[in-house]
Structure formats: C-alpha cells, structure tokens
Amino acid sequence: IRPELPVIIGGHGPSSLPEYFLKAVHPVYPGRPLFSLVVSGEIEGFGELLRPGKADNRFLDLRKLNPKCDIKPMAGESILRAGRRSISITLTRGCPLKCRFCSNHICHGRDFRSSPPGMWVDEVIRINEKYGGTPKIFHLNIEDDNILFMKNDFFSFLDAVRKHYPEVSFSAENGLDYMMLEEQDIIRLKQSGFTRLNLSLAVLSEDSRNKEHRDGDPEKLEKLIHHCHKADLPVTTHFICGLDGDNREDIVKTLRFLDRLPCQTGISNFYPVPGLEGFEDAELFLNRSPSLALGSSVYPWTGALSSAQMITAFRLARWSNFRKKLLEPKEKPFPGSTGADSDTEEELFRKITGSRRLHTILKVGKKGSNRTVVPLSHLDEDMVEGFFR
Known part of the structure; x- marks a missing residue:
C-alpha cells in the first residue's frame, strides 16, 4: 500500500538466523522488498545507530555495535x-x-x-x-x-x-x-x-x-x-x-x-x-x-x-x-484436583491402571459425538514398562 515506507524486522528470529530473513530483503515485486532491513540484537538503541555507514543497507547487527541505551520494561x-x-x-x-x-x-x-x-x-x-x-x-x-x-x-x-x-x-x-x-x-x-x-x-x-x-x-x-x-x-x-x-x-x-x-x-x-x-x-x-x-x-x-x-x-x-x-x-495430590469429567475418563483411568499400558480417548462419529477408549501405539514399550514398574 505504501511501498516507500521501510519495513524493519528484528528480534530473536533475525538474531539467531539472519540469513533466513535476508532472503526476503530481495524484491518481491520490482523495487519493493518484503523487508527493508534485518536487525539482530536488542531493538533499544536502534534509532541512534541507524546512521549512514552503520549498516550495509540490508543488515544491522546491534550486538557488535554495543549500543549504549536504556533498558525499558x-x-x-x-x-x-x-x-x-x-x-x-x-x-x-x-x-x-x-x-x-x-x-x-x-x-x-x-x-x-x-x-x-x-x-x-x-x-x-x-x-x-x-x-x-x-x-x-x-x-x-x-x-x-x-x-x-x-x-x-x-x-x-x-x-x-x-x-x-x-x-x-x-x-x-x-x-x-x-x-x-x-x-x-x-x-x-x-x-x-x-x-x-x-x-x-x-x-x-x-x-x-x-x-x-x-x-x-x-x-x-x-x-x-x-x-x-x-x-x-x-x-x-x-x-x-x-x-x-x-x-x-x-x-x-x-x-x-x-x-x-x-x-x-x-x-x-x-x-x-x-x-x-x-x-x-x-x-x-x-x-x-x-x-x-x-x-x-x-x-x-x-x-x-x-x-x-x-x-x-x-x-x-x-x-x-x-x-x-x-x-x-x-x-489432595495438588490443589485443583477435580475428579473425572465423564464416564469415558473413568473408563480410561481403569484401562490404564488395569493394563499398565497407555490408552487415550478417541472421538468418533459425527463431530466427535461418540468417545471411545483405545490403546496407544508406536510407543517405546520399555519406557512404559519402566514407568509403571
């Protein structure tokens, strides 16, 4: 809408992997980049550092510039x-x-x-x-x-x-x-x-x-x-x-x-x-x-x-x-213990404690209106056995 306005991105993502975001500096449309500048480090002090010669027109690493700035909540x-x-x-x-x-x-x-x-x-x-x-x-x-x-x-x-x-x-x-x-x-x-x-x-x-x-x-x-x-x-x-x-x-x-x-x-x-x-x-x-x-x-x-x-x-x-x-x-295992919310949860509890194997509740039918207890698969059974031992 306003291609003349700069779009600057910073934060944890650009600080950890600026290469990923620098790809988006290249124009999406002729003359219109997705981002104007990628900034790493903290944004405090950014304004005073954005001067000619401080960035390569694409990337500004505030961490290397050691900005003197106030930290604000x-x-x-x-x-x-x-x-x-x-x-x-x-x-x-x-x-x-x-x-x-x-x-x-x-x-x-x-x-x-x-x-x-x-x-x-x-x-x-x-x-x-x-x-x-x-x-x-x-x-x-x-x-x-x-x-x-x-x-x-x-x-x-x-x-x-x-x-x-x-x-x-x-x-x-x-x-x-x-x-x-x-x-x-x-x-x-x-x-x-x-x-x-x-x-x-x-x-x-x-x-x-x-x-x-x-x-x-x-x-x-x-x-x-x-x-x-x-x-x-x-x-x-x-x-x-x-x-x-x-x-x-x-x-x-x-x-x-x-x-x-x-x-x-x-x-x-x-x-x-x-x-x-x-x-x-x-x-x-x-x-x-x-x-x-x-x-x-x-x-x-x-x-x-x-x-x-x-x-x-x-x-x-x-x-x-x-x-x-x-x-x-x-x-009183911890404050907020409420008991089962449904008969299906009671059944799930009995199945797991009785078999010492993990199960879950599967929603079936129209809009998940019916719920049934089924065993879980693709687990590490040695870990399950070790936990219930």
Missing part, C-alpha cells in the same frame, strides 16, 4: 483468558548463566541488565490503561525466568502492583529458578497473588546437569514442592526431553520422580535455536523445514532419543497429570 498485548485480561511483561534483559540449552544470550547477551524498578509499575499502569482504563481484575504474567536475581525488587514490584490493583493475580509462565527460592518465598508469592508456580527443573540427573551447565538440587526442589502443597499453591514442574546425552532410563527416572510429588509435570521436547552449542551452522536450518524447530515436531535433533521415545515421555507425563486429577480430592 516491555508489556505485550492483552489477551482474554477465562474472561480475565492477561498481560505479559518483560522487566530485564540478558543472563550470565550459561545453560547449554538456552538461547537467551543470542539476542540479549550474557550481561544481566534491568530497567529501573520504579519503571516496572509505570509500565503496568500504562499497558492496563491502554486496554480499557483501570479495571480492578486482571492477570499479569512476568516473562523473566531469572527475575529472582532481583528478588527484593521483584517482591516490592508485586506489592506495588497490588496497591494499584488489589484483585490482580500473577504468574511466571517461563518458570522460576527454584535454586533461588526459599520456603518463606513461597508464602510471599502466594500472598502476593500468584495463582500457580511454574518451576524449572530442566534436567534431573547430575551428569546431565553438568553437561548442560545447569545448577540443581532435586532434594531442595522436592521440599519446595511439598511446601507449596501445604500452602495450597499449585505447581507445574518443567523438564526438557531430548537433550544431548539424554537416555530413556534417565527420562523415566525424571517422570517417576515428578509423578510421586504433589505437582503437575510439564515436559518440553528439545528444539534447537541457531547459534546454540552444536547448532552454529546456519545451513543446518536453511536446508530444513522451519517446522522441525518446533517442540511439537518431536524431531530428534540430538539423536539421543528417537521421536517415538519423546512422544512416549510426553504421553507418560500426560498420564501422570491425568491420574492425579482423578484421585479423590481428599487425597
């Missing part, structure tokens, strides 16, 4: 979840930790930087007013998974937001680092309005933790989860499946470890980001479909586990959560 779009407005916000940039599977540094670098904490609440107020004034009830998700580097400022921020919006609720869906949490912090998070905790286990075995440069203490995690249970604060504990060096025995141990705890199991199939250790070659991605870099593709990028084994692990995690849901509420 950034709130995303408002979405509705269960009738409540939900807003996500990022307060910091960068991370000094060197977890092998994490791509944060590719765009944001290794230096941890924060916007002034006083700006955090201002951004919440700004974005909230943008979407309909100042309602008393909304949900705020904190995107920073390393926000506990600034634990005192973080709790002060939660308190300040609640003063403005007493009915606000909070979450940190990317997961909090449990190594930075203590039991007294659990109570504070609950009182501040957290409705659920997402904790990042990542990997359980010590050998895998060392290989992934990841700190961890399973005994501490177990105590924290039990403390959350006593406080009626639901927990989802996340781990990664398919990392280099994984084996099915360790994955089953991880699943069994989480299955006996009062928490839900969150499982993420590993997918690489260009630039991670072992995945530095851009051609590895340029010659494959981008869909293979989705966790849902369960593509065996590292070769440590097959697709069937990763699917089996995912199904076992789902069964663990389903089993806890169907336990009698008085047993």
Whole structure:
C-alpha cells in the first residue's frame, strides 16, 4: 500500500538466523522488498545507530555495535483468558548463566541488565490503561525466568502492583529458578497473588546437569514442592526431553520422580535455536523445514532419543497429570484436583491402571459425538514398562 515506507524486522528470529530473513530483503515485486532491513540484537538503541555507514543497507547487527541505551520494561498485548485480561511483561534483559540449552544470550547477551524498578509499575499502569482504563481484575504474567536475581525488587514490584490493583493475580509462565527460592518465598508469592508456580527443573540427573551447565538440587526442589502443597499453591514442574546425552532410563527416572510429588509435570521436547552449542551452522536450518524447530515436531535433533521415545515421555507425563486429577480430592495430590469429567475418563483411568499400558480417548462419529477408549501405539514399550514398574 505504501511501498516507500521501510519495513524493519528484528528480534530473536533475525538474531539467531539472519540469513533466513535476508532472503526476503530481495524484491518481491520490482523495487519493493518484503523487508527493508534485518536487525539482530536488542531493538533499544536502534534509532541512534541507524546512521549512514552503520549498516550495509540490508543488515544491522546491534550486538557488535554495543549500543549504549536504556533498558525499558516491555508489556505485550492483552489477551482474554477465562474472561480475565492477561498481560505479559518483560522487566530485564540478558543472563550470565550459561545453560547449554538456552538461547537467551543470542539476542540479549550474557550481561544481566534491568530497567529501573520504579519503571516496572509505570509500565503496568500504562499497558492496563491502554486496554480499557483501570479495571480492578486482571492477570499479569512476568516473562523473566531469572527475575529472582532481583528478588527484593521483584517482591516490592508485586506489592506495588497490588496497591494499584488489589484483585490482580500473577504468574511466571517461563518458570522460576527454584535454586533461588526459599520456603518463606513461597508464602510471599502466594500472598502476593500468584495463582500457580511454574518451576524449572530442566534436567534431573547430575551428569546431565553438568553437561548442560545447569545448577540443581532435586532434594531442595522436592521440599519446595511439598511446601507449596501445604500452602495450597499449585505447581507445574518443567523438564526438557531430548537433550544431548539424554537416555530413556534417565527420562523415566525424571517422570517417576515428578509423578510421586504433589505437582503437575510439564515436559518440553528439545528444539534447537541457531547459534546454540552444536547448532552454529546456519545451513543446518536453511536446508530444513522451519517446522522441525518446533517442540511439537518431536524431531530428534540430538539423536539421543528417537521421536517415538519423546512422544512416549510426553504421553507418560500426560498420564501422570491425568491420574492425579482423578484421585479423590481428599487425597489432595495438588490443589485443583477435580475428579473425572465423564464416564469415558473413568473408563480410561481403569484401562490404564488395569493394563499398565497407555490408552487415550478417541472421538468418533459425527463431530466427535461418540468417545471411545483405545490403546496407544508406536510407543517405546520399555519406557512404559519402566514407568509403571
């Protein structure tokens, strides 16, 4: 519509694989490129750096230019979840930790930087007013998974937001680092309005933790989860499946470890980001479909586990959560246990517990009006047997 307007693309994608986006700089129509400029690194400071001689008219790498700029909190779009407005916000940039599977540094670098904490609440107020004034009830998700580097400022921020919006609720869906949490912090998070905790286990075995440069203490995690249970604060504990060096025995141990705890199991199939250790070659991605870099593709990028084994692990995690849901509420496996939603779910529960084999509910008939329980196929039966042992 306005071909004279420049279209500039940046963010994590162009930072990790600029070659893919540079293809679109070439004209789609004569004289009309899809993108005018591809930018890597953080967008803050972009304006002051966009001067003659700083870019080759196609690509600008802000990471190499080391821009001196202020970091500002950034709130995303408002979405509705269960009738409540939900807003996500990022307060910091960068991370000094060197977890092998994490791509944060590719765009944001290794230096941890924060916007002034006083700006955090201002951004919440700004974005909230943008979407309909100042309602008393909304949900705020904190995107920073390393926000506990600034634990005192973080709790002060939660308190300040609640003063403005007493009915606000909070979450940190990317997961909090449990190594930075203590039991007294659990109570504070609950009182501040957290409705659920997402904790990042990542990997359980010590050998895998060392290989992934990841700190961890399973005994501490177990105590924290039990403390959350006593406080009626639901927990989802996340781990990664398919990392280099994984084996099915360790994955089953991880699943069994989480299955006996009062928490839900969150499982993420590993997918690489260009630039991670072992995945530095851009051609590895340029010659494959981008869909293979989705966790849902369960593509065996590292070769440590097959697709069937990763699917089996995912199904076992789902069964663990389903089993806890169907336990009698008085047993209180985790807050929110509701029992079966239908006779078909009761049948599914009986089939799996009786056969010690995984089944699922298949919808058949017009618009899936009929539901039947069927066994799952193409799984790693040794993993299933090991889990139920």
